[in-house]
Amino acid sequence: NAGVTQTPKFRVLKTGQSMTLLCAQDMNHEYMYWYRQDPGMGLRLIHYSVGEGTTAKGEVPDGYNVSRLKKQNFLLGLESAAPSQTSVYFCASSSRTGRVYEQYFGPGTRLTVT
Amino acid sequence: GDSVTQMEGPVTLSEEAFLTINCTYTATGYPSLFWYVQYPGEGLQLLLKATKADDKGSNKGFEATYRKETTSFHLEKGSVQVSDSAVYFCALTDGSGNTGKLIFGQGTTLQVKP
Numbered sequence: 001n002a003g004v005t006q007t008p009k010f011r012v013l014k015t016g017q018s019m020t021l022l023c024a025q026d027m028n029h030e031y032m033y034w035y036r037q038d039p040g041m042g043l044r045l046i047h048y049s050v051g052e053g054t055t056a057k058g059e060v061p062d063g064y065n066v067s068r069l070k071k072q073n074f075l076l077g078l079e080s081a082a083p084s085q086t087s088v089y090f091c092a093s094s095s096r097t098g099r100v101y102e103q104y105f106g107p108g109t110r111l112t113v114t
Numbered sequence: 115g116d117s118v119t120q121m122e123g124p125v126t127l128s129e130e131a132f133l134t135i136n137c138t139y140t141a142t143g144y145p146s147l148f149w150y151v152q153y154p155g156e157g158l159q160l161l162l163k164a165t166k167a168d169d170k171g172s173n174k175g176f177e178a179t180y181r182k183e184t185t186s187f188h189l190e191k192g193s194v195q196v197s198d199s200a201v202y203f204c205a206l207t208d209g210s211g212n213t214g215k216l217i218f219g220q221g222t223t224l225q226v227k228p
Contacts, residue, residue: 042118043158058215092216099144100165103160103216108157
């Protein structure tokens, strides 16, 4: 049981390049999320999904796209990277019991855009 | 909108000292409240949670009580250890929605010195 895994762990991009971050979970969770973490700002929600084939915008969605073609995977894409997207990206998946959600986080991807 | 405010860090303590990290929130509906911990170079781990007013969450010697009257969820530990050095995040989930989205405070860094 690996929990939530993220690929890659580190990446350096040049401005204008594109990339996809992969998140995978083996807990059969319906809900998945992408956050970014910046110093002094906590974690901010980029996009999320409440089930296979669904996605929705979070607090800071501009410059990112996502897809949830399979229940266990949630992909985050950057079409044209900008230095402002230098950050640590965390994926999470969530169980739900009644109205209580509990999120489990991956180890993170550190992205630098030069 | 919903928000979480944590005390500024870093907090520096000697081993065996008493810890309090303040957290207050603004929310509509009936949010669940969480404390997450992030050790250096790692993802976030759930430390404890409380799902309704007056609930006390506890884990690994840490405690926090959901206080609706003061909209607070302060984290406490009676005797900290060097191994508790980490970043602590207070968070809430939207109490009126069905997405499980987390809203985080900015994080508080704790340094425990031997």
